[in-house]
Amino acid sequence: MSERIRVNEEMRTLLARTTRGRAGFEDLVVVPVFAVIVALILGALTMLATNVDLATIGKSYVALLHGSVGSLNALSETLTAAAPLVLAGLGLALGFRTGLFNIGAEGQLLMGGMAAVMVGFSLPELPAVILLPLCLLAGAAMGAFYAAIAGYLRAATGAHEVISTIMLNLTSYRILDYMLRQPWVQKEGRADPISKSVPEAAELPRLLEWLDPNLRVHAGLFLMLIATAFVYWLLFRTKVGFEFRASGENPDAARYAGMRSKLIIVLAMATAGAFAGLAGANQVLGVLGRATPGFSAGIGFDAIAVALLGRSHPVGVLFAGLLFGALEAGGRQMQVDAGVSIDLIGIIQALIIVFIAAPLLVRAIFPWGFRRSRDKAGGQP
C-alpha cells in the first residue's frame, strides 16, 4: 500500500516538473534569494548576541561586499575560492542527480590533490604542455578511483554510500598523514609533514600576474567553466547522462527499461570523484603548490552545500559556487576590516542550506512569498 502512495507522489513531482511556471521560478529563484537574505540577517543576530555593536556589524557586511566584488583583487580572490567549490560541487550534483549521496568529496579531493602533487614533483623535467595535463589527469583519476570504491561497494553489496564515503574520508586523512612522512614525498630538510613543491611547469598559470603580482586568479577558472559546460552536456545531451538522471529519478523504472543500474552507480560515483579529484589538483597546482595535512580545508563539505544550493544543476552550481567563493573571500576581508571572525561565514553557509533544503520551512516563515499550492507544500493548506 505504501508503495503505491510513494509511486503516486513520485508521479506528482514528475508532473510538477514538466509544468514549467511559477512553481519552478519559486523553487529556483525565490527560495535561494530568501535563504541568503535570512541567513545574513541571522548572521547579524549572531554577531549581536556575541556583543558586537551595530556599527561593527554594518562595517563587517560592507567589508563582506567589498572583499568579494569591490575591487579587482577581491574579484580575483572570489574566483580563486570559487573554482574548487564549483568543480567538486559539479561532481556532487551529478551524484545527487543519480540518487547517490556522496559525502566523500573531501577524501576524494585530498587523494586527487596528493596524486597531482606526486606526479608533479616526480617528473620535473617535462615541459608544462605535458606535465600540467598529466598532473590534472592524475588528480582526476585518483579521485575517480577513490570514489569508485564506494560506488562499487554500493553496487555489489548494497553498502550505503553515505557510510562508506564518511569512512573513506577519515581513511584519506590518515593516508595523507602517512604519505607526507615518507622520505620520497616529504620536503627535504623538513621535520613536519609537508610535501615537496610542484615544479613551475606543473602549476596552473596565473592569469593576471602581468597586472599585479598579488592577483591569484589562475587557469583553474577555465577549468571551472569547461567543467560546468561538460557536466551540462553530459547530463542533458548524452545517453549516459540520461541514464544517470533516470536512475536517480526512479531506479526501478530505469532498471526495467534495461539500464545497467550497477554499472551506472559505479560510473556516476567515479565521475563525481574525478571532479572532486580535479578540485584537489586545482588547489595544489593553482594555489598551494604542495600538499600539507588537511589542505582540503573543508572544501569537500562546502561543496555539498554548493551542490544543494545550485539545485544539482550545472549552471546553478556555478552560481552557487561563485556565491560561496564570494562569501569566503569577503569573509577574509571582514576579519581584517571589522575584526569579526571568518567562522561567521560557516554559520551563514549552514543557514543557507537549511533554508534551501527545507523549502517547507521557508514557506512556513514567509507564507506571503509563495503561491498557495497544495501539491508542493505537502501538509500545508
Add this chain to the structure above:
Amino acid sequence: MTARAAPAPADRIDTGKQRQARIVGFLLIGLAIFTAFVFGLDAAGDATFRLSRPRDPFALPDLVVPAAPFLHIAAALLAFLGARQFLRGGIRWTALSLGIGLAILVAAFLVWATAGKAFSLTGMLQATVVRAVPIALGALAGVLCERVAVVNIAIEGMLLAGAFTGALAGSVIGGWGGLVSAVAIGGLFGFILAALVVTYRMDQIIAGVVINLFVLGLTSYVSSQVFAEYRALNNAPVFRSWKVPVLGDLPVIGPVLFNQNIFVYGAMVLVVTATYYLFHTRSGLRARAVGEHPRAADTLGINVYRTRYIHVTLGGMVAGFGGAWFTLGSVGRFDENMTGGRGFIGLAAMIFGRWHPVGALMAALVFGFADSLQQKLALLNTPIPSEFLAMAPYIATIIVVAGLIGRARPPAADGKPYVKE
C-alpha cells in the same frame, strides 16, 4: 535486488553462508602466516606486562610472556582455526572463530611489540575505557535515533555542541551546571534535527550535514570571537575520578572500571538503561515498531511523529552528555573542532554494534582500544606506522557495511520520512 532470478532461495542463502565461512577461513590462515613470519621471526626476549602499580593494595606480579614461543603458539592456533573453518565451513562457527582469531592476533601483536620491554597493561586498558566513552555515547545517541528510523549524521555536531556548552556553562555556573546545560543543548539539537526531518521533511542526511556545519561554524566563531578575549569563559572545572569503595581496589579491573569519572559510570548506566528500555519495556517496543514499520505502528495507534521527536531529542541529550566529556571530563577548555571526527566513529560503532546499545559499547571499546594502542605504539617503537592502526576502525566499518563478514541490518524504515495519510 529483488528482481534477480533465484532458483532456490534456501540454496542461495546456504552457499552465501558457506562462501562467507570460507572467506573467514582464508583470512584466518592468512593471519596465521602473518603472525608466524612477520611477528615470529624477529621476536626475541620476554614481554613484560605490568598489571598493578606499586601503591595498589592488592599487587599482582608482572605478567611475563616469552615472546617467540607465544607467537608460534598463536600462529598455530590461528592456522588451526582457519583450516577448520576452511574445510568444515561450520556456519555457526564463523563469527566465533573470527572473534577468537582477532583476539589472538591482538594478543600476538602486543607480545611482539613489547618483546624485550615492559609495558603497563592496566594503564592501556584504562586509557581504552576513557577513550571509548565519547564514542560509546555518540553511538548510543545514534542507536536511539535510528531505532525510530531517523538517520543521525549530526552526532558529531551534537558532541561538539555538548563540549562547547560544557566549557562555557561550566566556567560560569560550575561543573554540574555545565553538565546539565550540555545535555540540554544536545537535546535542543536533537529536537532541531527532529523538527527538520519529521515536520519539515528535509532529507535526513542533508539535515545532519547542515547541523554539523552549523555547530562547527557557531562554536568556532564564538571560540575565536569571544573566548580569545574573555579567557575566564573558557575555563571550566574538570570532574575528577571517583573510586568506588571496595571494587576500586581490585587489581586490573579496579582502576579500569571502578576508578573513573562520572562520564564512564554515566555511559555504563546509560547503555544498561537503554538496552532495558528498548528491548524490555512497552514504549521501547513501540519505538522499535516505529523504526521497522511506521505505517503499521501508526495503524495501531502509536503517534509516529511524537515517538520520533522524543527519541531523537533523547539521542541528542545522550550525545550532549558525551560531548561534555571533551571539556568537563578531560581538559576543561574548548578548542575549535575538538571532537575531531569522534562522532563519525560513534556512527561506525553503532553500525558495528548492529544498532544495539551493548553492541555499540563493545564496538566503542574496540575503537577505544585501537586509539590507545596507537598512542602506545609511538612509545614502543614498532615499525608499523601508527596511521595504519588509526585507519583500522574505518576500514573495519566499511567491511561490515559491505557485508563481507556478516551483514549488519539497519531498522527497516531507517532514513525514510513518514507521511501520515
